[in-house]
Amino acid sequence: MKETILKVKNLAVSYTTYRGKVRSVRGLSFKLKKGETLALVGESGCGKSASVKPIMGEHEANQVIESGEITFTYDGPQGEETVDLLKIDDEKMQQEIKGKQIAMIFQDPMTSLDPTMKIGKQIAEAIKTSSSDLSSEELTDKVRELIDMVGIGHIDTVMNQYPHQLSGGMRQRIVIAIALSSDPSLLICDEPTTALDVTIQARILNLIKKLQRERGLSVIFITHNLGVVANVADRVNVMYAGKIIETGSSEDIFFDPRHPYTWGLLSAVPDVHDNEEKLPTINGTIPDLTKEIVGDAFAPRNPYALEIDFKEEPPMFSVNEHHEAATWLLDERAPKIEMPELLQQRIMRMRGEVYD
Amino acid sequence: MIKNMQSTTNNNDFSLAHREQKVDHYSGESLSFIQLVFRNFARNKVALVSVLVIILIALTAFLGPQLSHFNPNTPDPQNSNLTPGQNGHWFGTDNLGRDIFTRVAAGTGISLEVAFVAMIIDLIIGTTYGLISGYFGGKVDIIMQRVTEVLSTIPMIIIVTLLVLVMKPGLMSIITAMMLVGWINMSRIVRAQVLKIKNEEYILAAKTMGMPNSKIIFSEVLPNAMGQIVTTFMFSIPNAIFLEAFLAFIGLGVPAPLSSLGTMINDGYTQAIVFPHMVIFPVLFLALIMLGFNIIADAIRDAIEES
Amino acid sequence: MKKYILKRILIAIATLFLITFILFLMEKAMPGSPFNDEKMTHEQVQALYAKYGLDKPVLVQFWNYIKNMMMGDFGVSYSLQVNTPVTQIIAQHFPVSLTIGLLATVVGAICGFVMGIVAALKHNTMIDSLMTGISVLGVSLPNFVVALILSIIFSFQLYLLPAVYSADRPFISIILPIIALSTFTMASAERYARSEMIEIMHSDYIRLADSKGISRRQLVLKHVVRNTLISVITVLAPLMIDLIAGSMVVEKAFAIPGLGTTYISAIQANDYNVVLGITFFYAILFIGIMLFVDILYGIIDPRVRLDKG
Numbered sequence: 001m002k003e004t005i006l007k008v009k010n011l012a013v014s015y016t017t018y019r020g021k022v023r024s025v026r027g028l029s030f031k032l033k034k035g036e037t038l039a040l041v042g043e044s045g046c047g048k049s050a051s052v053k054p055i056m057g058e059h060e061a062n063q064v065i066e067s068g069e070i071t072f073t074y075d076g077p078q079g080e081e082t083v084d085l086l087k088i089d090d091e092k093m094q095q096e097i098k099g100k101q102i103a104m105i106f107q108d109p110m111t112s113l114d115p116t117m118k119i120g121k122q123i124a125e126a127i128k129t130s131s132s133d134l135s136s137e138e139l140t141d142k143v144r145e146l147i148d149m150v151g152i153g154h155i156d157t158v159m160n161q162y163p164h165q166l167s168g169g170m171r172q173r174i175v176i177a178i179a180l181s182s183d184p185s186l187l188i189c190d191e192p193t194t195a196l197d198v199t200i201q202a203r204i205l206n207l208i209k210k211l212q213r214e215r216g217l218s219v220i221f222i223t224h225n226l227g228v229v230a231n232v233a234d235r236v237n238v239m240y241a242g243k244i245i246e247t248g249s250s251e252d253i254f255f256d257p258r259h260p261y262t263w264g265l266l267s268a269v270p271d272v273h274d275n276e277e278k279l280p281t282i283n284g285t286i287p288d289l290t291k292e293i294v295g296d297a298f299a300p301r302n303p304y305a306l307e308i309d310f311k312e313e314p315p316m317f318s319v320n321e322h323h324e325a326a327t328w329l330l331d332e333r334a335p336k337i338e339m340p341e342l343l344q345q346r347i348m349r350m351r352g353e354v355y356d
Numbered sequence: 357m358i359k360n361m362q363s364t365t366n367n368n369d370f371s372l373a374h375r376e377q378k379v380d381h382y383s384g385e386s387l388s389f390i391q392l393v394f395r396n397f398a399r400n401k402v403a404l405v406s407v408l409v410i411i412l413i414a415l416t417a418f419l420g421p422q423l424s425h426f427n428p429n430t431p432d433p434q435n436s437n438l439t440p441g442q443n444g445h446w447f448g449t450d451n452l453g454r455d456i457f458t459r460v461a462a463g464t465g466i467s468l469e470v471a472f473v474a475m476i477i478d479l480i481i482g483t484t485y486g487l488i489s490g491y492f493g494g495k496v497d498i499i500m501q502r503v504t505e506v507l508s509t510i511p512m513i514i515i516v517t518l519l520v521l522v523m524k525p526g527l528m529s530i531i532t533a534m535m536l537v538g539w540i541n542m543s544r545i546v547r548a549q550v551l552k553i554k555n556e557e558y559i560l561a562a563k564t565m566g567m568p569n570s571k572i573i574f575s576e577v578l579p580n581a582m583g584q585i586v587t588t589f590m591f592s593i594p595n596a597i598f599l600e601a602f603l604a605f606i607g608l609g610v611p612a613p614l615s616s617l618g619t620m621i622n623d624g625y626t627q628a629i630v631f632p633h634m635v636i637f638p639v640l641f642l643a644l645i646m647l648g649f650n651i652i653a654d655a656i657r658d659a660i661e662e663s
Numbered sequence: 664m665k666k667y668i669l670k671r672i673l674i675a676i677a678t679l680f681l682i683t684f685i686l687f688l689m690e691k692a693m694p695g696s697p698f699n700d701e702k703m704t705h706e707q708v709q710a711l712y713a714k715y716g717l718d719k720p721v722l723v724q725f726w727n728y729i730k731n732m733m734m735g736d737f738g739v740s741y742s743l744q745v746n747t748p749v750t751q752i753i754a755q756h757f758p759v760s761l762t763i764g765l766l767a768t769v770v771g772a773i774c775g776f777v778m779g780i781v782a783a784l785k786h787n788t789m790i791d792s793l794m795t796g797i798s799v800l801g802v803s804l805p806n807f808v809v810a811l812i813l814s815i816i817f818s819f820q821l822y823l824l825p826a827v828y829s830a831d832r833p834f835i836s837i838i839l840p841i842i843a844l845s846t847f848t849m850a851s852a853e854r855y856a857r858s859e860m861i862e863i864m865h866s867d868y869i870r871l872a873d874s875k876g877i878s879r880r881q882l883v884l885k886h887v888v889r890n891t892l893i894s895v896i897t898v899l900a901p902l903m904i905d906l907i908a909g910s911m912v913v914e915k916a917f918a919i920p921g922l923g924t925t926y927i928s929a930i931q932a933n934d935y936n937v938v939l940g941i942t943f944f945y946a947i948l949f950i951g952i953m954l955f956v957d958i959l960y961g962i963i964d965p966r967v968r969l970d971k972g
Contacts, residue, residue, distance in 0.1 A: 018396065018662065056874060061787065099876025111867040114886050116893055116965055125885075126875040162965040178875060299373075308369035333370045509678040511949040513908040514942050515685065521930060521938065522692050598805055605807050605912050607931045621807065625916070628811060629819055639808050646803040654799065 004073070005185060005218050006032040006055070011068030012242075013050050015060070020290040024050035026242035028068070032186070037212060037219040039233035039250075041226055041265065045286050047242035048222045052188050055085055055220075056104055057093040074101045074185055100130045103179035105208075107191040109171035113163035120159030123147070123178055130182035146177040151207060169200035173207065180211060187212070188220045193228060205232055227269040230254060235322075238262050241287055241297035248323035255347055258317075258325040260304045263339045266346075296328070304329060304337050389663055393583070396659035403655030406648040413645055417468060420461025428458040429613040440633050448633045450624070459615055460637045464645070466616040470527065471596035474534035479589055481535075482542025487573055487581075489543065490550030497547075504540050512537040516599065520608045527610055530603060534596055545588045549581035583660040590653035594646045601642060617642045664961060664968050671957045675950050680729075682946045686939050687728045737940030742932045743925070749940035752925060757944075760921035763837050763844060764910050768903055771845030775852025776895060780888060782853065783860035794853060801850025806909040810843040810916035828919040836917070844913045848902050855898045860891040893964050900956035904949055 013025040025047045032038050040048045053063070055070055070085040076096055085093070106112040114122055123143045127134070134142065140159075147155045150173040163171055172192065179187060189208060193201040209232055212219050221232055229236055229250070236253040238246040238261065246259040257263055264282035284301040287293060296302070299309035306328050308314075317330035329337055338344070397403060421428060424446070432453030440448040440456075447456035489500040516533040523529035553559060554577070562572050597617075603609055604618025605625075615623075617638045624635030719727075731737075737749035744752060775798075782794035804812075817839060818826035828836045863869060864887055872886045911923030918924070922941060929937035961967040 018392075018399075058870070058873075094876055094878065097876070098874055104871075104874045106867055106871055108867060112871045114868045114872060114890065116890055117886070122872075125872075125877060125881075129876045162969060164966050165969060175871065178871070182876070305373045306370050307373045310373060311369065328370065331370065335370065335372065337372075505674055506677045506681060509674060509950065509953055510682055510685075511904055511907075511946060514945055514949075517930070518685070518689050518938075518942060522689055594803065601805055601807075602908065602912060605805075605915070606927045625807070625811070628815070632815070635811065639811065643804055643808060646805070647799065650799055650803045 003034050004031050005034050006073075006220075007069075007071045008051070008055075009069040009071070011051060011054065011070065012066035013047075013054060013068075014064050014066055015050070016062045016064060017290075021064075022289045023066075024242050024289060026289075026293075028239075028242065028244060030237055030244060030247065032218050032220065034185070034218055035216045036235060037209075037221055037233045039221045039223065039229040039236045040239055041223055041229055041236060042239035043282075043286055044224055046239045048224075048239055049190060050242075051239075052104075052190065052220060052222060056102060056188065057085065057088075057090070057098055072097070072101070072186070099126060099184070100182045101184050102186045102188065103182070103184040104188045104190065105172070105175050105179050105192045108195040109168050109175055110195065112175055113171055115163055117162070118159065119147075119161050119163065119166070119174055123159075123174070123181060126178045126181040142181075146181055147174070149180070149211070150174070150177045167200075168196050169204060172196060172200075172204050176204075176207065176211070180215070183215070184217070186218045186220070188222070190222045191224070192221075194223070194225070201228070208232070225269070226253075226265050238265065241289060241293065243297070243326070245298065245327070246325040248319070248325075252319070252323035255351060256319070256323070257339065257343075258319055258323075258330060259298075259327045260302045260329070261298050262325070263343055267340060267343050296326075306334060389583075392663040393656070393659045396662045397655055400655045400658070403652055406651040406655075409644055410648040410652065413464060413641060413648070414468065416461050417465035420464075421458050424455060424458050426455030426458050428454060428462040428615070430454065437631055439631075447637045448631075450634050451627065451631075456634065456637055459620060460617070460641055463615045463617045463620050463638060464641050466527070466610060466614060467597050467600055467618065467642070467645070470531055470534070470600050470610075470616065471593050474531045474538060475589060475592050475596050477531075477535045478538040478542055478592065479585070482539035483546050483578075483585060485539065486543035486546025486548075487550055487577065490547035491554065491569070491573055491577060493551075493554075501547075504543060508540050508544075513599070513602070516603065517606070517608065520603060525603075525608045525611050527614065530600060530608075530610065534599055538592060538596065542585070542588055542592065545584050546581055549584045550577055553577055553580045583656075587653060587657045587660065590649060590656055594649040594653075597642070597645055597649075617645075664970060667961050667967055667970060668958055671954055671961075675954045678950055679946065682943070682950075683729055683732055684725065686732070686943060686946075687725055690728075690935065690939055732943055737943065738936040740929075740937050741934050743929055743934045743937055749936050752937060753922065753941060753944050756920060756922045756925045759833075759837075759919060760910055760914065760923060763840050763914075763919070763921065764903075764906060766837070767841045767844035767910075768848060768906055770841060771848025771906070772852050772899065772902065774845070775849040776856045776892070778849070779853040779856025780860055780891065782857045783864065783891075784883065786861055786864075791857075794857070798850040798853040798857075801846045802854065804846070805912070806843055806847060807912045807916050809846045810839070810913055813839050813843055814917070826917065828917050830920075837919075840913050840917045840919060843916070844906060844909050847909055848906050851902055851905070852895070852898070856891060856895050859894050860887060863887055863890050863894075893960075896956065896960045896963060900953045903952050903956075907945065907948065 008031075009029050011025055011028040012023070014021045014023045016022075028047070028051050030038065040051070042048055050063075053060070054065060055072075065086055068086065071082055072085050073080065073082045074097070075081075083092075083097075085097070088097070113119070120140075120143050123146055124139050127139060127142050127146075131142075143159060144155050147158055152158055152170065152173055158166070158170070158174075163174075166174070176192075187208075192208065193204050196204060205228065208219070208221075211217065219232075221229065223229055226236075233250050236246075236248060236250055237244045238253065238259065240261050246253065246257065246262045248256075253262060254266070257266055261282070268281055282301060287297050287300070293313075295311050296305070296309040296314055299305040302309065308328050314326045314328045314331075316324040316326050318324050319330070328334055426444075432449070434453065435443055435449050436451050436453035438449040438453075440446060442448060447460060449455055450459070485500065485504075489497045489504075515537055519533035519536065520529050523532065559572060559576055562576055600609070600616060601618035601621065604616055605622050607622070609619035609622060610616050612619075620638040621635055621642065624631070624638065628635045735750050737753075739746050739748050740752060778794045778798070782791045785791050814826035817824045824839050825832065825836045826839070828840070869882070869886055872882055877885075910921065911926055913919075914921040914923035915927050922944075926938065926941045926945075928934075929941065
């Protein structure tokens with residue numbers, strides 16, 4: 001059994017806005033083991049980014065942490081330490097954790113590098129935070145090594161270039177190099193490929209996967225696109241309205257999804273085989289999180305909603321020891337409802353492909 | 357779609373709820389963009405006070421001369437250089453014995469009039485120019501942009517000065533001069549907004565559905581650029597008032613017997629030490645107008661940004 | 664970069680050409696010039712026209728006009744300093760204006776940027792509100808109002824500084840003018856720097872730089888302030904140009920014998936050669952400043968410097 005490096009327990013985050021308090025994250029719990037890749041999946045606005053900001057120690061003026069605990073275990077200067085990232089003081093966060101233990105890759109590589117600083121310098125700056133005693137030659141070597149690691153060929157040219165001279169894919173590689181410069185144990189990827197061309201997306205995903213394996217990184221992978229997750233994640237957490245509504249291994253979620261929302265997400269992934277149909281989408285929009293939600297937050301959009309969904313929030317029902325879903329459909333009293341036929345056919349095909 | 361549905365329980369709670377899908381949860385409580393802007397603006401107390409001050413000043417300008425039985429332009433040598441409050445002159449009199457309160461009121465009116473007329477014409481010219489340039493793009497845009505680029509590098513204050521000088525100082529020449537130079541900024545901002553909006557999906561959709569250009573511009577593009585247009589307009593008002601005062605101060609103000617705040621300040625400046633009231637009141641009004649419009653413009657911009 | 668500089672220079676030349684053309688038209692249209700004098704006979708006017716080359720085609724006249732202007736020949740003063748060449752008048756009055764203008768720019772820009780940066784760092788605190796309040800006042804009060812308030816306080820109440828320029832005490836007498844002149848610059852610079860910096864602080868690249876775990880001091884100095892300063896260069900040119908306009912007013916208010924005062928006197932005395940000459944001089948100054956700042960920006964901002972072309 002691998003050790004757990006990050007444990008989020010009952011995290012609730014809200015934002016005060018002119019419309020009132022937006023409860024973006026409403027009691028989120030998950031565990032991340034060493035070397036594991038965990039995907040957080042959901043539509044935009046479901047609280048994915050809001051739930052990782054506290055992990056990175058990012059405070060916003062209107063952000064309120066209502067409750068929760070984020071325990072992080074790492075090899076600190078004084079040996080193994082376990083801290084609550086919500087209670088840790090800013091200085092320790094900045095000096096020991098940010099960049100060194102937890103690093104992040106952002107959504108839009110076009111805007112995430114300083115436009116007026118050379119690439120080499122931006123990488124060097126990140127290296128220096130963990131190893132300040134390097135000589136300038138050693139530093140340059142390390143920078144070259146990192147650029148090489150992310151698969152960029154003409155290292156010397158790139159080092160002396162500015163971000164605007166590079167393509168989006170190249171920039172995202174540089175961002176990855178920066179993130180990995182201090183050998184972190186946890187990498188958070190916030191929609192790292194959304195802003196990129198489809199062809200480049202795959203390459204960046206493969207790079208992240210490769211580096212994750214080589215370095216035994218633990219990764220939290222945030223995305224709204226389940227298709228992206230399939231070959232990256234070990235475990236998948238599907239989020240809706242600030243909560244996890246289904247969690248399981250990649251296999252559980254892709255081959256045996258139980259929550260109607262997950263069905264909807266999976267059906268929305270384009271598939272070459274059903275070219276004759278238009279993509280099924282989930283109707284409606286995410287609920288207004290300024291209001292108290294009664295029952296299942298997804299019920300109003302759920303074509304399989306039960307009466308009870310409008311009255312009482314479903315608990316997590318266990319499907320097997322690593323697969324849980326929060327839907328009343330799993331209650332023994334519920335009618336037997338199966339996933340849409342289209343999705344069933346797809347899963348059959350996928351299984352076939354996998355086991356071939 | 358739903359297969360194998362069996363009622364396995366008597367508990368009604370576990371029956372399928374065939375409810376109408378509530379697609380939009382924000383409906384009912386959702387506010388239109390303009391309402392949001394108003395709501396944000398109304399939260400800014402300083403801005404509300406400014407609005408009140410501007411309204412009071414405007415009222416003074418238009419009703420002031422009626423409130424007092426003095427004529428702003430009638431000299432009264434027996435009552436010259438009176439201090440405020442003397443002989444019923446609330447703000448005193450100037451060296452010709454003219455009532456300063458009515459003069460300030462009338463002068464405020466002239467200053468506001470000049471600024472508003474010039475800026476409204478600018479608004480029309482600038483918006484049209486910016487809309488055409490931004491919306492049609494291509495060669496039209498390139499040529500129109502070169503024109504404004506060169507025009508905007510010409511120091512406007514100098515052009516205005518020369519124009520007024522050539523046309524002889526007067527209400528019309530001041531308005532014309534300000535009008536000729538003021539539209540460039542507006543056109544730029546409108547163009548930038550149009551360029552931003554132009555590629556939004558709903559505009560592209562309207563285009564592909566064959567909506568005529570004029571209709572797209574008036575029903576889609578213009579309303580969306582409105583926020584920026586209003587902000588720019590509000591900022592241009594104090595600028596115009598400032599420009600008028602500047603012209604007056606260098607001796608190119610509206611000619612007598614008319615007087616604006618600028619000419620009054622210019623006249624009173626030399627006597628500021630002996631008779632401070634002659635300059636203090638027009639300065640106070642000018643400062644309040646400028647401050648008021650700037651604060652309101654700031655607040656509108658912030659309100660739009662927050663929405 | 665080459666393309667960028669070339670474009671800037673071309674625009675500068677086009678502007679200069681346009682201004683010269685406007686001045687040329689103005690000169691022809693100016694009321695009260697000797698050519699419009701109704702008392703002269705037709706022959707006298709013809710003689711004058713021949714003397715000034717005004718009987719030639721308009722384009723030739725314009726060409727000659729440009730040549731004269733470029734050579735710095737703006738004619739002589741009619742009334743202000745009779746028969747003194749305009750160039751000499753400019754040379755005589757410009758130095759004091761330049762001193763005050765430059766000092767005011769430096770004082771205003773530095774104070775403004777520092778205030779803006781402090782306000783942005785202390786966003787949504789009392790300090791921010793205070794700075795914002797000062798800057799709103801600063802952009803709202805015309806220079807001559809500031810000049811008036813300053814001289815009432817420091818000259819007539821406290822007797823600290825002179826309200827009227829005296830050539831014998833140049834240093835002490837330019838203090839108030841510099842403050843009066845730099846208020847607007849300072850306020851505008853503050854507003855720009857503040858909003859620019861707040862935007863930068865919320866940008867993705869600052870989030871990334873912060874996620875590297877560098878110290879807050881480094882983050883602010885190396886990334887936030889540096890980028891703010893670079894973008895702030897773009898407003899320097901308009902600020903300096905506003906300041907030149909302001910200098911006319913402030914010079915008049917403090918009776919400083921600078922170019923601005925001379926300009927106003929010339930306007931009031933209908934001394935057109937002097938007005939047009941100084942206008943042309945101002946125009947060159949404006950265009951020069953804009954070109955300089957544009958090129959400076961091009962050199963400093965790598966996005967422009969390394970652009971293809």
